[in-house]
Amino acid sequence: MWFKKLTGFHEENPAQVRENLSVEGLILKSHVNDKQYQCGQLEIPSLAELRQRISRKQAISGKLVVNEVINSPCPTITY
Secondary structure, eight states: HHHHHHSSSSOOHHHHHHHHEETTTTTEEETTTEEEEEEEOOOOOOEEEEEEEEHSSOOOSSSSOOOOOOOSSOOOOOO
């Protein structure tokens, strides 16, 4: 349902998705409904890599806000 709403077609198989979508730089484009979305690169660093990165940077002060929304009708709760 969400996939069709964004791309204009139902996801049937990987070949069909590759045929109907393309990525140019940071833009994901549907060739079915001509909609475009900015995308990024998925990165999954280890805990050791994260610790190494933060040790090289200055500590950041302030409030950290994390939101996770998973197809829920409930309002978003911010901690």
